[in-house]
Amino acid sequence: MTTEELANEASAKDQQPTTPPPEISPSTATDDNGSGGPIILFFILGLAASLIVGWVIFPQLLYSQKKQPVDFNHALHNELVEDSCESCHFFREDGSYSGVPKLAQCIECHEEVNGEDPEEAKFVNAYVANNREVPWLIYSRQPQNVFFSHAAHVKMAEMDCVTCHGHIGESESLKVYEENRISGYSRDIWGRNIAGIKRNSWDRMKMDDCAECHRNEGVNQNSVQTLRGGCFVCHH
Ligand code: HEC
Ligand code: HEC
């Protein structure tokens, strides 16, 4: 600053002589919070911003969302059918699993629109009337090179559907299907939690999750398959 500027500044101050000097209360005078506060605040803001990016925005970018072609109410239908789950998801004569039901299994009750529900109308008009199968999105779909057998788990090991699928079978509505943009896997396989934390057995179904249970249960420890090579139990 030049002396002239200093002089100007001084005179500018002189022009407001009536303004009383700010009162310094005893508490602010003793509190030395001039610099620490803002630094901590910036740290917290920065942390919050990166947490939001990491936990909210990144997962949203990582997963594309698809709605099921028709919503389906499991809870409602379980009350209406005779054999509960097995009315729609059953083992065929050869031991293979029927999986997701075909149109033929719905038609006896939905030849035409019976109720008020717009999802039923959509189902009947778009699929039943045109004799077109509903392209259901399979949350648990594994890649082609993985062999999985429901008979081994449900019949032999007497496992509950919930262990691997969670509570879809009792739900009133089908959740949104989320597909990992990089791996192409469904989120049900790749994992609900971005940090990899697993609270329930159905939160994730990657190779390690299958293998972890097989290890715990001693699957194939003594069988021919183990001697031939563990990989071929699940990869054909
Ligand atoms: C009236 C027929 C019907 C009955 C009864 C029924 N389901 Fe379903 N279920 C469906 C249809 C349709 C889907 C297709 C939705 C989809 O793509 O997931 C489905 C999907 C599922 C899926 C998801 C598979 C996946 O990975 O996408 C599970 C798990 C399931 N059902 C379990 C059950 C259980 C457990 C019961 C008995 C408590 C049951 N279902 C009873 C019709 C039925
Ligand atoms: C035992 C008879 C029965 C069978 C089998 C059945 N439904 Fe239903 N469904 C009903 C009844 C009853 C309702 C409730 C009244 C209505 O909306 O028609 C209903 C409602 C619906 C609805 C509207 C409510 C909802 O779930 O979102 C849809 C969609 C539907 N059914 C699809 C299907 C599909 C797909 C299948 C075959 C996998 C099927 N239903 C098999 C009897 C049946």
Ligand code: HEC
């Ligand atoms: C040990 C885990 C496990 C158990 C227990 C299990 N599932 Fe599955 N389920 C899977 C896996 C893994 C797939 C995917 C298979 C694939 O993509 O080849 C699957 C696929 C399915 C599908 C979709 C199949 C298709 O391609 O249409 C349905 C429906 C289903 N399961 C229903 C059930 C029901 C109902 C039960 C209980 C009676 C059950 N599952 C028990 C692991 C399991």
Ligand code: HEC
């Ligand atoms: C919660 C436990 C559990 C999970 C999760 C599990 N399994 Fe299993 N699996 C078993 C048990 C127990 C058996 C043995 C069944 C029997 O033969 O008594 C078995 C058997 C098998 C078999 C038949 C092996 C043989 O020698 O006949 C295959 C294949 C298999 N599992 C694949 C898979 C795949 C793929 C996954 C993951 C998508 C998976 N399993 C997840 C418990 C599990």
Ligand code: HEC
């Ligand atoms: C208990 C069942 C099981 C066994 C045993 C197993 N796998 Fe897997 N493997 C899976 C499943 C399920 C997937 C798909 C999910 C994933 O990528 O984690 C997979 C995926 C893979 C992939 C990735 C394939 C892709 O398309 O991205 C490779 C590579 C692989 N396995 C190699 C092996 C090798 C090598 C062994 C033997 C040391 C082995 N697996 C044993 C279940 C198994």
